[in-house]
Amino acid sequence: MEVDREDxxxxxxxxxxxxxxxxxxxxxxxxxxxxxxxxxxxxxxxPRAGTKxxxxxxKACIEVIWKPKTGQIGKLEKEYEMILKRTLQSICILTVNxxxxxxxxxxxxxxxxxxLPSAINAACMALVDAGxxxxxxxxxxxxxxxxxxxxxxxxxxxEEQKMKAFAYLVFPNLVHSVLPEGSPSVxxxxxxxxxxxxxxxxxxxxxxxxYCLERGRAASTKLSDFLRRNLQQQPxxxxxxx
Amino acid sequence: xxxxxxxGDLSTEVEVDAFRRLFPLRFFEKHLLExxxxxxxxxxxxxxxxxxxxAVASANGSALAKIGSTTMLAAIKMExxxxxxxxxxxxxxxxxxxxxxxxxxxxxxxRPAEAAPVVAKQLSDTILSSGMINLKELSLVSGKAAWMAxxxxxxxxADGALFDAALLAAVAAFSHLEIPVVSxxxxxxxxxxxxxxxxxxxxxxxxxxxxxxxxxxxSLTCILHKNYILADPTAEEESIMETSVTVVLDSSSQLLxxxxxxxxxxxxxxxxxxxxALTRQRVKELQKILEEAISGMEVD
Numbered sequence: 001m002e003v004d005r006e007d008x009x010x011x012x013x014x015x016x017x018x019x020x021x022x023x024x025x026x027x028x029x030x031x032x033x034x035x036x037x038x039x040x041x042x043x044x045x046x047p048r049a050g051t052k053x054x055x056x057x058x059k060a061c062i063e064v065i066w067k068p069k070t071g072q073i074g075k076l077e078k079e080y081e082m083i084l085k086r087t088l089q090s091i092c093i094l095t096v097n098x099x100x101x102x103x104x105x106x107x108x109x110x111x112x113x114x115x116l117p118s119a120i121n122a123a124c125m126a127l128v129d130a131g132x133x134x135x136x137x138x139x140x141x142x143x144x145x146x147x148x149x150x151x152x153x154x155x156x157x158x159e160e161q162k163m164k165a166f167a168y169l170v171f172p173n174l175v176h177s178v179l180p181e182g183s184p185s186v187x188x189x190x191x192x193x194x195x196x197x198x199x200x201x202x203x204x205x206x207x208x209x210x211y212c213l214e215r216g217r218a219a220s221t222k223l224s225d226f227l228r229r230n231l232q233q234q235p236x237x238x239x240x241x242x
Numbered sequence: 243x244x245x246x247x248x249x250g251d252l253s254t255e256v257e258v259d260a261f262r263r264l265f266p267l268r269f270f271e272k273h274l275l276e277x278x279x280x281x282x283x284x285x286x287x288x289x290x291x292x293x294x295x296x297a298v299a300s301a302n303g304s305a306l307a308k309i310g311s312t313t314m315l316a317a318i319k320m321e322x323x324x325x326x327x328x329x330x331x332x333x334x335x336x337x338x339x340x341x342x343x344x345x346x347x348x349x350x351x352x353r354p355a356e357a358a359p360v361v362a363k364q365l366s367d368t369i370l371s372s373g374m375i376n377l378k379e380l381s382l383v384s385g386k387a388a389w390m391a392x393x394x395x396x397x398x399x400a401d402g403a404l405f406d407a408a409l410l411a412a413v414a415a416f417s418h419l420e421i422p423v424v425s426x427x428x429x430x431x432x433x434x435x436x437x438x439x440x441x442x443x444x445x446x447x448x449x450x451x452x453x454x455x456x457x458x459x460x461s462l463t464c465i466l467h468k469n470y471i472l473a474d475p476t477a478e479e480e481s482i483m484e485t486s487v488t489v490v491l492d493s494s495s496q497l498l499x500x501x502x503x504x505x506x507x508x509x510x511x512x513x514x515x516x517x518x519a520l521t522r523q524r525v526k527e528l529q530k531i532l533e534e535a536i537s538g539m540e541v542d
Contacts, residue, residue, distance in 0.1 A: 054348060085504045090502070193511070196502075196505070199503070200501070204496065204498050205495075208497075210514075
């Protein structure tokens with residue numbers, strides 16, 4: 001069943017991805033991530049000494065500050081901050097630098113759909129740029145369920161508003177194992193099938209959700225490859241004399 | 243309290259409490275090995291739930307919901323306002339969730355709880371997208387007047403599963419809501435009619451009516467820890483095992499929300515299916531409890 005998307009993409013096609021790292025000079029790590037017209041800038045400062053009052057001093061603490069493109073900070077921004085904080089806490093190795101705080105600042109440059117997944121991807125790349133120790137990367141994708149039950153990936157803002165439901169899914173990235181027994185698996189399923197984070201909006205049936213999960217997993221392998229290629233490229237030499 | 247050699251004397255009790263405070267994860271894991279939790283619940287069972295309708299007499303609709311010790315008070319006030327230009331025949335619902343310092347030692351007067359805006363937003367999204375309330379029912383005079391329902395939910399005791407209790411309280415308050423009688427006075431403004439049959443003005447709606455509820459959403463929060471799935475956690479369990487999954491289903495088994503905000507444990511398909519199955523059971527329990535509360539009120 002074909003669906004007409006306004007920009008002519010097919011059901012499973014993602015928008016063009018672009019990512020650049022080390023774009024801010026004062027930040028310890030920074031990255032800009034864009035998926036089509038959605039663009040997010042992430043900066044990482046840390047680890048700094050000391051944790052906040054209610055946090056556990058035996059572990060590192062991650063603080064997220066989300067700045068929208070326009071308007072005041074409200075409940076939506078607080079919710080995104082909390083989701084991002086908990087997602088990043090689950091991928092960073094918190095026991096390496098105890099009693100420190102790492103701040104992640106997110107600035108929305110343009111919102112054209114799939115904003116939270118772009119922010120998660122940008123934050124991961126910024127953490128890599130800053131050298132924060134992590135277990136694996138998080139790969140985030142947005143899946144929309146149309147009224148006909150069809151699932152499309154990476155919607156634009158118009159598509160998000162028209163569809164009956166959408167889901168933001170975050171998976172761990174694909175592991176290329178050098179060991180002969182292949183990548184580790186839990187309960188017979190490979191590690192990259194597990195969900196780190198899932199946020200849904202709107203009404204969908206339970207089967208639609210599982211279908212979204214499958215499509216999301218397939219897309220996350222493409223995103224993982226993009227991340228791997230991007231990270232393997234040499235960073236540009238910032239010295240003009242070089 | 244779960245340990246096999248608990249005798250009556252004080253020193254053993256003090257040791258159990260000390261162990262619980264010093265090594266909370268080991269304390270819980272000892273219980274999980276026996277498929278039970280410290281409050282003697284099996285892993286898949288939620289705490290005792292009660293709903294009391296009409297808790298706030300001055301509000302148009304109110305309810306007090308308790309899941310175990312978690313207590314939520316929901317109240318709805320109705321006000322007449324002009325509808326927006328884009329939706330001239332629809333009313334409006336404003337949902338707010340408050341965590342006053344009474345609910346938990348972590349919440350202090352100057353510093354609002356981190357969980358409050360997040361739960362408020364989740365509640366708002368869930369209730370508005372569930373289709374439980376048809377906004378066109380809240381319209382009075384198309385283009386000129388419509389009802390605005392202010393739903394306020396106060397957490398009186400925060401002992402885990404805040405979203406579940408808040409959603410239950412909100413749903414119960416809506417099922418208790420009675421829209422007051424109003425009439426149009428000579429200036430063209432809507433006023434509350436105190437008594438029927440007294441005024442010579444034509445009442446805009448004839449009698450206090452209840453709102454028709456569409457499909458009602460119910461939720462269940464589960465904690466994932468290694469291979470265990472614990473339904474309806476207490477605050478202690480939530481603080482030790484941080485990975486939680488909240489599933490919201492409505493009465494026709496449509497998935498309204500599957501919310502898993504990060505967490506060290508990854509959720510595989512089998513775990514999600516188990517959570518959804520536990521939520522389906524819980525939806526049936528909650529539907530029964532809500533119906534009993536409503537029919538209890540009607541008898542009065």
